């Protein structure tokens with residue numbers, strides 16, 4: 001694992017242009033434990049980051065009872081500003097995911113307060129170059145050492161932090177996606193709308209096959225008849241067809257993205273028509289063929305906005321927007337990243353300054 005060199009004052013020194021994603025971790029971690037005999041969640045602790053020591057029968061390792069989140073902190077206009085983007089939504093989603101997999105929820109105020117203390121403690125690690133940020137990974141795992149299938153009685157919640165590089169070091173680049181009608185990610189009534197490990201295990205093989213064929217991400221269709229569009233990889237998806245922006249409605253199988261919600265609000269305030277509805281792959285293919293498909297883009301914390309230049313369905317490639325980044329995607333990327341870093345106004349009160 002990469003260790004970060006230190007300068008004489010003890011501050012971390014690393015190459016901000018080559019951080020990549022999720023490879024470097026800061027000095028400290030937050031842990032909070034859950035046990036019924038201690039009255040629930042107890043003993044929050046910020047301590048030097050350390051390896052976890054787990055019994056080989058730890059329930060998470062066998063049955064996957066786990067939930068995680070992903071968000072980012074940015075250095076703001078001054079070095080004293082540490083900005084989070086809509087952390088209340090991530091915390092609420094975390095608790096909702098927990099509910100789905102029988103993990104007791106955390107008090108949102110304790111979650112926020114302890115997480116902010118951790119971030120402030122490792123504030124020297126927040127990178128400052130354009131596009132870089134401190135990625136925050138809250139996680140909860142079931143820790144009973146037991147091989148029976150039932151919800152665990154004890155849990156470990158922890159937060160680790162990782163300085164991450166610019167998602168687009170060579171500028172805002174569109175990607176190619178592959179529609180799969182061979183695998184499915186989630187079905188109604190399943191765990192598709194929870195940020196839990198099982199969804200990612202279920203997606204790996206399709207993603208590997210897409211990579212081998214030269215594609216960046218998989219576009220998932222619904223599990224029942226493989227007609228309606230769901231989401232891509234770890235992003236929600238948007239289509240601009242004529243002058244309507246369409247995104248699949250939240251019906252239990254896709255992750256309710258914080259970026260998705262922000263795009264919907266923001267695009268509407270720009271005067272664009274945004275509709276949350278069912279959109280079938282056939283509608284998308286016809287729009288691509290008759291020229292009414294203007295652009296496709298994904299939304300998620302990592303990339304914020306990811307324009308799509310081409311999709312493949314049933315062996316046929318469809319080029320989108322002449323293979324270039326669409327104007328709405330470019331505008332949304334600029335405005336949302338500007339808001340997140342404090343460079344642009346935040347009319348919604350979405351940005352929370354935890355630095356001072």
Ligand SMILES: *Cc1c(COP(=O)(O)O)cnc(C)c1O
Nearest residue numbers: 234235236255257258259300301
């Ligand atoms: C996290 C995630 C998203 C995006 O959510 P954001 O809150 O915007 O980061 C979309 N789809 C999946 C499957 C995800 O795991």
